Amino acid sequence: MTDSKQETERKYDAPSADDTTWLPDLTGVGGIVSVVDQGIQDLDAVYYDTDDLRLARASATLRRRTGGTDAGWHLKLPLSGDSREEVHAPLSDTVPDALRDLALSRTRGADLGPVVRIRSTRAVRQLIGSGGTTLAELSIDAVGAESLLGSGARAGWTEMEVELAADTDPELLDVVDKTLSRSGIGRAHSPSKLARALTETEGAASRPLSDEPAAVVPGSAGQEVLRHVEDQIRALVDLDPAVRRDRPDSVHRMRVTCRRLRSVLRSYRSVVDRKAADPIREELKWLGNELAAERDQEVLRERLTARIEALPPQLLLGPVSARLRLWDATTSAEAHLRTRDALNSRRYLALLTSLATLTQRPPLRPKASRKPPCVMGRAVLKEYGRLTGRVTHALELPPGTERDKALHEARKAAKRTRYATEPARDPLGKPAKRLGRRVKSVQKVLGDHQDSVVARDTLRQLAVAAHAAGETAFVWGLLYGQEQAAADARERELPVVWAAASRSGLRKALTR
Structure with missing residues (x-):
């Protein structure tokens, strides 16, 4: 069983966790009327990833954490801007199957194992607005990281996070950011504790967090096409967890992404070698066809429902709505099962691997440099x-x-x-x-x-x-x-x- 929430936060480099005289008074900033100390928490988290850090490269993290108010397994997936989705599962000894499935488009089926252990001593403050409403939480962490990749290298630092409460206007982050900046407190260079730990510990020194594709001529047609292809592959990977959870419009968006990729690889054969691209196009066509049943059913259900609802009552003869619901229930269930089977298949994982290879070692033709x-x-x-x-x-x-x-x-x-x-x-x-x-x-x-x-x-x-x-x-x-x-x-x-x-x-x- 899992639950999820959206978290919107910003991280900052902090001078010290023991002496916090550097932290400006935020009372009166952006509707904050008081800052309430919530005490100290001791957190212990082990981060899991593939041997070649596929989750970290895709800006995702999976951890098993004890201590604090939300002990358990957390899978964090990137959203736009300062936001991420955090999917939570109860504490257990092994990676929950539900989280493993949601990470599948990024791991591509590779084994998950512990890569870093991070222990934090966290001082928590709540930023309170009028009426006693919690606007955000400010935490200062004294962080100790240990590589579990073989070297046992360690690193330590202090950082601060400001995380908005669920209904708080995101503009509060900008207002607080300006106040902190005027006090000399800058944004953290690493997007997460894991990223910083992997950068600073010896065990991850030989494992870069970003894929480095073969040289592409700057300003060339190849660069423009490859940038678009990378964007669509990223969209496909990002949509996978939403489709698995049957989120609204997710199947439609994934199917359109498949079409975009197929079309671009076809249209720009003068740029991308078709010997490498055509087999990928065929597999994208297969995936699109598997998604089509569910998406076409959605479109047809909405269309026929709207038609029936628009009819005058005196023309609605017979159990029309009941028959439509019966037809939809049977067909939709079969279509959704077909989608899930496709996303859990080896063929799909092979497609994801082929797409990753396409961007890491792009098969560009001579015209790509023009x-x-x-x-x-x-x-x-x-x-x-x-x-x-x-x-x-x-x-x-x-x-x-x-x-x-x-x-x-x-x-x-x-x-x-x-x-x-x-x-x-x-x-x-x-x-x-x-x-x-x-x-x-x-x-x-x-x-x-x-x-x-x-x-x-x-x-x-x-x-x-x-x-x-x-x-x-x-x-x-x-x-x-x-x-x-x-x-x-x-x-x-x-x-x-x-x-x-x-x-x-x-x-x-x-x-x-």
Whole structure:
């Protein structure tokens, strides 16, 4: 059993834990009306990681801590800015399976073992606001670290943390920060105790906390593409714990990340060697397909529920809502199980390893060393050319099944074109941004059309099931007609948004 919370804090280098005359009085700063001493805590934490410190490299930590008010296992995962998510599990002798699973996208299945022991003597003060509300906690730690990687090297230092209470405005950190800065108290150089311990102890001296990829020419097309690829890989890794816990929108975001990675590796074959990239693209396609069942179910459920809720009560004939819930419960459970099975598979771990290797030893082609505008501009224009062919072909077909399929292919081409513009936005400027926005409009129209195609197929199945059960199929037929009308409207809208996308000015900007 686990629980989690978001912690928002800043760390500072502190001169001393024994003599705290250096600490300024924070009363009156940012709504703080009093500072209340909470006494001393003795904390003893053993940090776990892989042999090559994969968690630390990914800015995550896993520890088993005794002492204080929250003894147990803590997995800390990075969020944006000064925030992290802390997942807590009860104290036990071995790493809890739940935390091991949540760390899996970062460990990639490697064994976890103790790497550092950190003992802290912590002096705690609460920063109290009006009405006795606790705004934040300020702690001063006298830290002693011991490497468990073989050398037994030790290090010691003093640091201070200011951690906000759950409902406190993050701006308080900025106000307190300014007061501390005026007193000569600077921000800590290390993001965590573990990072500092690994840096300062002899046992971690040969294990850098950041991966160092092969040399990439600064300011080159390769650097721009690789930076975008790294961002997407990081997003994929970060989303894994959220998907495992069925957090809202997490499956959708992970699936989109898979698509972005696939598209960029395809679009920029002149930069990244396809012999290395194409097998990764295939595995990303597999993962995206495994996630698709759950995501498509989410979209379809929301769409059909909205359609039913919008109907006048006098048209709701038969147990429509009950049948929809029954269909969703069965299908959603199967889809979520498929997602979990994929994330727990060896194939997924192999994909994560391949992605890590891709960034550590990027297989760049000779053109990767060239300036971005020409190389990346041509890649974007090539995708746009493919999109043009797809849309033109679809619009030439008569309404029907074949046109539906062609429009779906055009939708996928629109996504690829849009994703190709993303790493090119800085090098190519406004034309690339404009094309991305306009192609997104095309994608939206085509996406709504495809959702209607899928919804009609499901509505027919629901109508058949209702009829077989002796229920009226009136509502399902009515909704089918609404979806057909929506698809027809999108088809009429497409030439208009496509004409706008054709006037991005990218080609002219690149051929000056």
